[in-house]
Amino acid sequence: xxxxxxxxxxxxxxxxxxxxxxxxxxxxxxxxxxxxxxxxxxxxxxxxxxxxxxxxxxxxxxxxxxxxxxxxxxxxxxxxxxxxxxxxxxxxxxxxxxxxxxxxxxxxxxxxxxxxxxxxxxxxxxxxxxxxxxxxxxxxxxxxxxxxxxxxxxxxxxxxxxxxxxxxxxxxxxxxxxxxxxxxxxxxxxxxxxxxxxxxxxxxxxxxxxxxxxxxxxxxxxxxxxxxxxxxxxxxxxxxxxxxxxxxxxxxxxxxxxxxxxxxxxxxxxxxxxxxxxxxxxxxxxxxxxxxxxxxxxxxxxxxxxxxxxxxxxxxxxxxxxxxxxxxxxxxxxxxxxxxxxxxxxxxxxxxxxxxxxxxxxxxxxxxxxxxxxxxxxxxxxxxxxxxxxxxxxxxx
Numbered sequence: 001x002x003x004x005x006x007x008x009x010x011x012x013x014x015x016x017x018x019x020x021x022x023x024x025x026x027x028x029x030x031x032x033x034x035x036x037x038x039x040x041x042x043x044x045x046x047x048x049x050x051x052x053x054x055x056x057x058x059x060x061x062x063x064x065x066x067x068x069x070x071x072x073x074x075x076x077x078x079x080x081x082x083x084x085x086x087x088x089x090x091x092x093x094x095x096x097x098x099x100x101x102x103x104x105x106x107x108x109x110x111x112x113x114x115x116x117x118x119x120x121x122x123x124x125x126x127x128x129x130x131x132x133x134x135x136x137x138x139x140x141x142x143x144x145x146x147x148x149x150x151x152x153x154x155x156x157x158x159x160x161x162x163x164x165x166x167x168x169x170x171x172x173x174x175x176x177x178x179x180x181x182x183x184x185x186x187x188x189x190x191x192x193x194x195x196x197x198x199x200x201x202x203x204x205x206x207x208x209x210x211x212x213x214x215x216x217x218x219x220x221x222x223x224x225x226x227x228x229x230x231x232x233x234x235x236x237x238x239x240x241x242x243x244x245x246x247x248x249x250x251x252x253x254x255x256x257x258x259x260x261x262x263x264x265x266x267x268x269x270x271x272x273x274x275x276x277x278x279x280x281x282x283x284x285x286x287x288x289x290x291x292x293x294x295x296x297x298x299x300x301x302x303x304x305x306x307x308x309x310x311x312x313x314x315x316x317x318x319x320x321x322x323x324x325x326x327x328x329x330x331x332x333x334x335x336x337x338x339x340x341x342x343x344x345x346x347x348x349x350x351x352x353x354x355x356x357x358x359x360x361x362x363x364x365x366x367x368x369x370x371x372x373x374x375x376x377x378x379x380x381x382x383x384x385x386x387x388x389x390x391x392x393x394x395x396x397x
Contacts, residue, residue: 001035002079002091004068004098006054008043017293018119018183019094025369027051034082036075038068038100055082066219070100079103083111090376093154096120097128097139102146108153115379116154119181121290122311123147123167130221131287131329148172155379158372160291161312179375182312184365185296192277192301199278203264209242210342213279213303215272215294216286218249223285223308223328225251228258230285230335235262238342246275277301281341281348287328289313296363299355304348306337316363322355 003019023033033052038059039045045056057075059068082088091114093101104116122128124147125140151157151171157178159165168178197207205211212231216222224245231243241262245255248268259265269275276282282298282305289311296316298305305323307313319325324341326333341348 001033001052001094002075002100002103003035003037003094004100005040005066006035006037006043006049006052006056008041008047008049008054016094018121018290021183021365022369022372023052024050025365026372029369029373031373032087034086034088036078036082036100038070040068066217068098068100070103072099072103072106075100076103076106079107080110083114088114089380090115090117092117092119094119096147096150097122097124097142102150105146105149105153115156115376115382117156117158117375117379118150118154119158119160120151120164120168121160122164122288123171126167126170127164127311128288128290131223132220143171156375158375159312161315163312163315179371181368181371181375182315182363183291183293183296184363184368185293185300185359186365187300187360190273190297190300192273194271194274196278199274203242203244203266204261205242205264205278206240209240210238210281211242211244211279212281212283212338213244213246213276213298214283214285215246215276215297216284216292218245218247218251218255220251221287222249223287224255226329226331226334227283227285228255228263230331230338231263232258232260234335234338235260241342244275244279246272272297273301276303279303280345281306281338283334283338284308284313285326285328285334286310291316296359299352299359302349302352302356304341304351305355306334306341316358317355318358322351322358324351 001019001023003016005016007020023035026033035052035054037056039056040061043056047054055078057078058071061068093104123143125143129136148171151173157168157173158181160182162180165178214227218224234241243263246266246269276298282303284292284307286308291312295305305317307317308328309325310328314325317323317325324337326337
């Protein structure tokens, strides 16, 4: 696995839970997994995490946007060394928008016997943007230059939902090289352990209050500033309304000015399931997304979701059935959606239950990992057959 970031025991920030979950679950199914990631947040250069051997390389860090630019010579040499010394059969790059995936273009000929896989959560400038002009401009330039070359260099592209398939085709990727595989959630482990009233008492929330919860990093792309403006507006209209803002990030100090008896910043928490379970409505107003784990978590606890129609969210949030979809940066629609579900608890409950049923049926980790296993087997078998054919032709000539 080659990725921008891999969670460490020493770091409270848990970015990229997708690659972490896939890697650790592959290990549990008997596979050997080696991960290469950026050195960040004090993580060691080498460690084992739940059976995954993690090597980290020096990177230039942009903590305000959680972006890491790798030391390319160091990363390339590490990949080549590990592939040479260990029995590596697949090199899997995660997150097209990070430059850690760009090395696939340079490795194509050096690793011609090993299939290269790329998982894509979004295409900067096409369907993904950060909301800051200079960042989005650079992202679009990357997509149409090096990004396009990377997509064509890998042997297979995996996207998180059907909404992303067409973008790969626009970028010139043959349809047979593209497949869809979502993320999953473990309903056995992600569950509430405390009664909702205990959680509410902790934050001074009464049983009659309606609780709106946001879970995510406090950064621009999550749309958190807009949610807080809506929260202020609604708090003036409804005295029994509370907003739980769960998470941490670069905007924490800047956003603290919004804190009041109706808007509660919890900071980083390891009991997210308990907090969601004690809430009434989950809201995610992101400018851009892939497939947010936080929405899967909300549905796991049968909570209705209001989210922006970006990334593959519309594959997960079925408008008016499992939740409400709103346009990004449309404060009015976001506010109307919250009021609608507040005033119609029966509808809200039905949406949450429908979302839970959808997640149980289509977003479980066992089926996700099985899909990756089938892909890996097919690619290695195809590459082996191609290698044997080239060898046979060489002997004949």
